Amino acid sequence: MMMKWRGWALATGVLAVSALAQAAPPTAAMLSYACAGCHGTNGGSAGPTMPSLAGQSKEAIEVAMKKFKSGERSGSIMGRLAKGYSDAEVTAMAEFFSKQKLHATSQTLDKAKIAKGASLQEANCGRCHIEDGKEGKDDTPAMASQWLPYMQMQMADYLSGKRKMPEKMKEKVDPMSKEDIEALLHFYASVK
Amino acid sequence: MTLDRRSFLKLIGAGAGAAGAVSLPLIGQAAELMPKSAKRVVVIGGGYGGTIAAKYIRMMDKGIEVVMIERNDHFVSCPFSNLYIGGVLTDLNPLTIKYDKLAANHGVKVVQAEVTAIDAAAKMVTTSKGTIAYDRLVVAPGIDFRLEEMKGYDTAAMEVMPHAWKAGPQTVLLRKQLVAMKDGGTVVMTVPLAPYRCPPGPYERASMIAHYLKANKPKSKIIVLDANPDITSKGGLFKKGWKDNYAGIIDYRPAKKVTEVDAKAMAVMVEGLEEVKGDVINVIPPQRAGQIAVAAGLVGDDKNWCPVNANTFESTKQAGIHVIGDACVAGAMPKSGYSANSEAKVCAMNIVALMNGKETTELSGINTCYSYITDKEAVSVAAVYAVKEGKIIAVPNSGGVSPADFSAAKIEAVYAESWLKNILTEMST
Numbered sequence: 001m002m003m004k005w006r007g008w009a010l011a012t013g014v015l016a017v018s019a020l021a022q023a024a025p026p027t028a029a030m031l032s033y034a035c036a037g038c039h040g041t042n043g044g045s046a047g048p049t050m051p052s053l054a055g056q057s058k059e060a061i062e063v064a065m066k067k068f069k070s071g072e073r074s075g076s077i078m079g080r081l082a083k084g085y086s087d088a089e090v091t092a093m094a095e096f097f098s099k100q101k102l103h104a105t106s107q108t109l110d111k112a113k114i115a116k117g118a119s120l121q122e123a124n125c126g127r128c129h130i131e132d133g134k135e136g137k138d139d140t141p142a143m144a145s146q147w148l149p150y151m152q153m154q155m156a157d158y159l160s161g162k163r164k165m166p167e168k169m170k171e172k173v174d175p176m177s178k179e180d181i182e183a184l185l186h187f188y189a190s191v192k
Numbered sequence: 193m194t195l196d197r198r199s200f201l202k203l204i205g206a207g208a209g210a211a212g213a214v215s216l217p218l219i220g221q222a223a224e225l226m227p228k229s230a231k232r233v234v235v236i237g238g239g240y241g242g243t244i245a246a247k248y249i250r251m252m253d254k255g256i257e258v259v260m261i262e263r264n265d266h267f268v269s270c271p272f273s274n275l276y277i278g279g280v281l282t283d284l285n286p287l288t289i290k291y292d293k294l295a296a297n298h299g300v301k302v303v304q305a306e307v308t309a310i311d312a313a314a315k316m317v318t319t320s321k322g323t324i325a326y327d328r329l330v331v332a333p334g335i336d337f338r339l340e341e342m343k344g345y346d347t348a349a350m351e352v353m354p355h356a357w358k359a360g361p362q363t364v365l366l367r368k369q370l371v372a373m374k375d376g377g378t379v380v381m382t383v384p385l386a387p388y389r390c391p392p393g394p395y396e397r398a399s400m401i402a403h404y405l406k407a408n409k410p411k412s413k414i415i416v417l418d419a420n421p422d423i424t425s426k427g428g429l430f431k432k433g434w435k436d437n438y439a440g441i442i443d444y445r446p447a448k449k450v451t452e453v454d455a456k457a458m459a460v461m462v463e464g465l466e467e468v469k470g471d472v473i474n475v476i477p478p479q480r481a482g483q484i485a486v487a488a489g490l491v492g493d494d495k496n497w498c499p500v501n502a503n504t505f506e507s508t509k510q511a512g513i514h515v516i517g518d519a520c521v522a523g524a525m526p527k528s529g530y531s532a533n534s535e536a537k538v539c540a541m542n543i544v545a546l547m548n549g550k551e552t553t554e555l556s557g558i559n560t561c562y563s564y565i566t567d568k569e570a571v572s573v574a575a576v577y578a579v580k581e582g583k584i585i586a587v588p589n590s591g592g593v594s595p596a597d598f599s600a601a602k603i604e605a606v607y608a609e610s611w612l613k614n615i616l617t618e619m620s621t
């Protein structure tokens with residue numbers, strides 16, 4: 001019914017109709033496109049401090065948005081934005097971004113650090129950041145190809161206590177040297 | 193399939209008149225530039241709104257031909273142009289985009305021409321290179337100035353007292369004047385009554401000019417003559433930033449509406465009464481939708497801005513024509529680059545739906561504006577938008593401004609750079 005009426009209106013170009021017509025609730029794409037002004041088209045970020053969302057796991061995005069919304073995870077801007085969405089809308093966006101192709105970043109990385117990170121990652125981080133960081137266990141975020149500056153800023157927030165580290169991750173990270181952590185981040189950034 | 197970039201550039205060409213595409217020149221009537229064979233959307237304007245509408249329509253439906261008409265062969269971003277004026281950026285290159293990749297990656301046909309008329313009944317636009325037919329039209333021309341409300345401010349006066357409210361040569365001119373000014377000089381800036389392009393823009397500019405003066409010409413000051421009763425956006429944050437950084441440099445005067453300028457005397461008149469003189473004068477005039485939107489009868493009762501449907505951005509004045517960006521009235525969404533980007537996607541999605549006889553979708557939008565206070569500190573305002581009872585509203589209990597204590601200002605200055613990189617990359621690739 002509705003469709004027919006609109007089809008007729010379209011064909012005849014009756015103007016008042018667009019005002020009368022009921023629009024469907026925002027779809028996943030409608031919601032997610034709005035994020036791209038900061039996170040890049042389809043979540044592939046071109047800005048080194050802004051995280052790519054393309055190919056991120058659905059659970060990780062959902063949990064991040066929940067924590068931003070509640071204030072549990074501090075953010076410069078995401079807290080203010082996350083409050084604008086229902087849980088169902090967050091799930092729709094999380095699904096949208098998780099389905100996008102992993103965004104290949106071109107960033108300058110240190111070869112020696114990558115190699116060192118590669119040797120450290122399995123034993124220290126691999127329990128949760130699985131498949132060389134291409135995937136994450138449960139709500140653990142994927143880190144493959146993520147921007148190094150973004151990960152460095154997040155790690156700095158973890159170490160200063162501004163962002164709360166998961167207990168089990170803290171157990172691994174705390175004893176590590178700054179250099180080893182830096183090497184690990186170079187490694188994850190390098191994974192395609 | 194999409195034309196490859198080279199043959200398309202040859203066909204439409206920024207260059208020599210696209211003679212190959214011209215058919216049957218009619219006497220007293222412009223020739224048709226690109227005869228329409230498939231479903232076609234024409235987009236007027238290759239700025240924050242137009243590029244995104246063009247790209248997203250193609251991303252969603254390759255069956256729709258998209259022709260984007262822009263008068264220039266490149267675009268200079270207003271966002272971050274204040275940093276250039278303040279000397280934080282040394283050139284405009286990071287703010288400049290071209291359209292070749294947008295064309296190559298998405299098959300958007302870019303025509304460099306001036307649109308001079310819109311015929312809504314015939315579904316045809318007239319350009320400086322010929323006519324172009326459309327099924328649906330997106331109008332994203334940004335702003336033009338209400339010069340009739342600023343006596344004495346004509347194109348010649350603009351070369352003496354730049355507005356720098358469209359980025360490019362005007363931005364460069366204002367920067368040059370600041371550099372040439374003697375220490376101890378006075379900069380005067382006028383702010384029009386809202387609504388105008390970029391609510392926090394004038395205050396960011398005052399901050400950046402003050403930043404430059406403080407470091408280079410410490411005996412100088414800037415007088416801000418604001419027609420509004422108070423700072424129109426992020427007021428608390430600007431006031432704190434000015435108090436902490438620019439005491440004695442920024443002289444902010446609210447409720448001072450400048451109605452007249454005298455370019456020879458280097459003076460502006462507040463309400464035609466109080467004269468204020470300056471060594472450098474930045475006149476930001478009152479604004480309205482880009483001239484082409486006015487000429488096409490798209491503006492509303494206020495004669496300035498274009499009323500639209502809140503979900504489709506279709507004009508309530510003319511069927512088949514959509515208006516996005518600064519030119520339209522988008523309810524609670526401010527006239528910003530981020531809003532234009534967000535509106536363009538909503539509009540694109542619903543144009544694709546309408547052209548395929550499908551149901552339209554309700555708007556979901558975002559705006560964020562970062563403003564620099566110093567070269568290393570920025571503050572932001574952000575909001576999420578939805579449609580309620582046919583109007584665009586900010587989703588309750590969301591959004592807001594940066595913390596009042598500037599605790600996030602340094603990190604936001606870093607994120608703002610990535611924002612610019614991402615939004616300009618969105619527009620140009």
Ligand SMILES: Cc1cc2nc3c(=O)[nH]c(=O)nc-3n(C[C@H](O)[C@H](O)[C@H](O)COP(=O)(O)OP(=O)(O)OC[C@H]3O[C@@H](n4cnc5c(N)ncnc54)[C@H](O)[C@@H]3O)c2cc1C
Pocket residue numbers: 236237238239240241242261262263264267269270271272273274305306307308332333334335356357358389390393397482483484516517518519527528529530531532560561562563
């Ligand atoms: C100093 C300053 C700072 C700003 N800072 C920010 C910021 O930090 N963040 C933010 O989000 N926004 C900011 N803005 C606002 C932002 O620049 C605008 O809101 C945005 O550009 C609007 O997009 P638009 O597509 O409507 O118009 P524009 O981006 O201006 O694009 C319009 C295009 O249409 C073309 N055009 C017009 N008429 C015709 C015609 N007849 N034929 C052919 N082509 C035509 C023009 O050449 C232009 O390229 C700032 C603005 C200023 C002035």
